[in-house]
Amino acid sequence: MILGIPFELLPAAASATSGAVDVAVFLVFAVIGVVSLGVVAAMVYIVVRYRRRPGNLTGRGHDPATIWRTELGWCALTATVFLGLFTVGAAFFDRIERVPADADALDVAVTAKRWMWSFHHPNGRRELSQLHVPAGRVVRLHLASEDVIHSFYVPAFRLKHDVVPGWLRTAWFRATAPGTYALACAEYCGTEHAVMRADVVVMEPHAYDRWLAQGDDSRPPLAAAGRALFQRLDCGACHESHRRRRAPPLEGLYGRPVALRDGSSVIADDDYIRRSILRPDADVVADYQGGVMPTYAGLVDDDELLLLVAYIRSLADAEGVSP
Amino acid sequence: MRSWLTTTDHKRIALLYLGTMTLFFTLGGLLATVIRVELATAASDLVTAETYNRLFTLHGVIMVFFFLIPSIPTFLGNYLLPLMLGAPDLAFPRLNLASWYVFVAGGLLTLTAMVAGGLDTGWTFYTPYSTTFSDSHVVLAVLGVFLAGLSSVFTGINFIVTIHRLRAPGLTWLRLPLFVWSHYATSLILVLATPVLAMTLLLVAIERGLSIGIFDPEAGGSPLLFQHFFWFYSHPAVYIMILPGMGVVSELIPCFSRNRPFGYEFVAASSLAIAVFGFLVWGHHMFVAGQSYFASVVFSFLSFSVAVPSGVKVFSWLGTMHRGSVWLTTPMIYALGFVALFTIGGGTGLALAMLAVDVHLHDTYFVVAHFHTIMVGGMLMAYLGGLHFWWPKISGRLYSERWGRIAAYTLFIGFLLTFLPQFVLGTQGLPRRTASYPPEYQFLQALSSAGATILAVGYVLPGIYLLASLVRGRPAGDNPWGATGLEWRTSSPPPPHNFNKAPVVTEDPYDYPRAPQPTFIGAGDV
Secondary structure, three states: OEOOEOOOOOOOOOEOOHHHHHHHHHHHHHHHHHHHHHHHHHHHHHHHHOEOEOOEOOOOOOOHHHHHHHHHHHHHHHHHHHHHHHHHHHHHHHHHHOOOOOOOOEEEEEEEEOOEEEEEOOOOOEEEOEEEEEOOOEEEEEEEEOOOOEEEEEHHHOEEEEEOOOOOEEEEEEEOOOEEEEEEEOOOOOOOHHHOEEEEEEEOHHHHHHHHHOOOOOOOOHHHHHHHHHHHOOOHHHHOHHHOOOOOOOOOOOOOEEEEOOOOEEEOOHHHHHHHHHOOOOOOEOOOOOOOOOOOEOOEOHHHHHHHHHHHHHOOOOOOOOO | OHHHHOOOOHHHHHHHHHHHHHHHHHHHHHHHHHHHHHHOOOOOOOOOHHHHHHHHHHHHHHHHHHHHOOHHHHHHHHHHHHHHHOOOOOOOHHHHHHHHHHHHHHHHHHHHHHHOOOOOOOOOOOOOHHHHHOOOOHHHHHHHHHHHHHHHHHHHHHHHHHHHHOOOOOOOHHHOOHHHHHHHHHHHHHHHHHHHHHHHHHHHHHHHHHOOOOOOHHHOOOHHHHHHHHHHHHHHHHHHHHHHHHHHHHHHHHHHHOOOOOOHHHHHHHHHHHHHHHHHOHHHHOOOOOOOHHHHHHHHHHHHHHHHHHHHHHHHHHHHHOOOOEOOOHHHHHHHHHHHHHHHHHHHHHHHHOHHHHHHHOOEHHHHHHHHHHHHHHHHHHHHHHHHHHHHHHHOEOOOHHHHHHHHHHHHHHHHHHHHHHHHHHHOOOEOOOOOOOHHHHHHHHHHHHHHHHHHHHHHHHHHHHHHHHHHOOEOOOOOOOOOOHHHHOOOOOOOOOOOOOOOOOOOOOOHHHOOOOOOOOOOOO
């Protein structure tokens, strides 16, 4: 509270990583405050103490040794402080970036399009402009854009991740307290950018389970829908494991490193799978031939890609025949 | 009229630039006024969201490409470099005039885009919005900016050659004024970075017309490639804007402290260090865009590195004042305002360079407040400080010192009121570039708009009393401030070829302890 007006510098922290961000924010704000006030105080002192007046019409300067000593000392001091801030920022960033591999994590497909957010839950339930999640569980967001760049920003979670068309990105959070939190698009995306907002409703786990069960049962779960699409497109003709001579098997693929023909290796994440569907020859798996699989660009849209990825993700722990 | 449009005199070309840029600045300021009035209330009620997006885009494009980047180099730099070097003109006078024509052509193209219906991509032209989705006049605006860039390459080449070739006898590199050093560093960036912007903008135009698939994901391109290209220019461009300002302040503070610059070599070297490091930090605009963790860590580290030479500058300015004879004239008030606001602006830049913190603050009002503190608080304060410092030299007249000081303090207070609330808005999580916003942010937004009215007064005042000084001002004399530097050794205003007798330099710069005392006595001063 300042002057009777409710005032909070940061929105109430509500995720597993927001505490760390807040520590970093207060640390760097303290440094900015001390340095800025210090500089202003030094200027005021100097302006008063060394003001131009009879008897002080000419500066008295400094000898070169003092200058070199203090300049180098100042460089060393600032470099040390900056190194400290950098280290703290990078260490906490690692915690935000590293997606946890929790077994009970909830995978939600997020589609951004001008100017709304839509969400697709693992059991098939879809919602628009509202995202219901349980407190205390890791929620992995699989982010896709149908048009321009958007940015998934929940200030209370201190979480922001751009949603870039042509890429599938994964972000995550673990909400700590039930409540409703604002989600805003942080990347300018056109006319109604300002109102491209949604609510993240964090519920007690049992309430979330009840909410999930109330859903429209006619929709198949995400992975099942992906499987249906997989069959409709006849992907299994090559990718089912017993015919693996033509294409790599998909069981146990998700999240693991894949050796490529050019000797490099990639992690089979959302983006890799998306890319392999749209541009199969971009990363040809070791021991396989390129030029076999046709591109599916134009045949599957962004929503359907998320379904296919969800299906392949559901095979992550399946028993595959390792090549 | 004709003699002005065909002049190759660097001083006249500088004044042509001053006039042109003042028009652009006024236009950009008017756009900002409408923006701030709109934002005083939470709803989008004064203008539609579509109009609002065009307003902030044009405000950004005009202010960045047609005011901030060219401002100090093409006006003060153009006017002063030959004078400071003891040269009759720049190395390529006709190229200098051509740069102004190209600049005006670029400005006219951009204004045409504005009149024809505007531009709504933001000044950053992010793809695929700009290439595929925007139905505004992207190609026209992009070509306008392309020409403005070409004009600044002309200026950069001219400055580099002039500094290398046209120094007066005895004016060795370590005797160069710090203003010249900072312009040398700026020119290097102009020449090396601007072609990348030109290439990028042309690719946007080609992509829009022919869909060649370099930025558009639908055609196999990468939107992030655009961001890499764009920031490879546009981050160094920040140093194009601020380095000349630092150069101005490095002239003002020694003069009004009657002291040699504290650590001349450090200040000169830090300009070059900033120019070099400035090329290596562009990725800090993309921490949440999906670049790799490793890339983000490296860019964060390099961004902190560039803060060390910036810190040297601040420390050296304070050291210069220390044990001096500090005189709070109008230019000095601007210089001190610059130091204070540059410290805040640079400090908040550290917050954004810090990875975990940037995740929260990126693309919020905190970023808006940060770069306005550097650009408006820092760069514009330096510009006005320089304008007031050299005004007697350029016009031959003294302006009203009383009004000068009132305007400088007004500007400083208006600035703090406008932009400090925006730091808080961003920390609270309000994204930038929004025509409307949730009502809980209204108080701070209204406060910011109120501050902007004070800021506007601070901008209008100098326009009035500086023009009045042309008619009513007392003659300034050759060297009213008792300043060192060759530009003060000629008449005010200088003759067509600058010096009646070619100057020879025999002493180190900034010998203030032995310099003549000022002939200018301001109200209530010694």
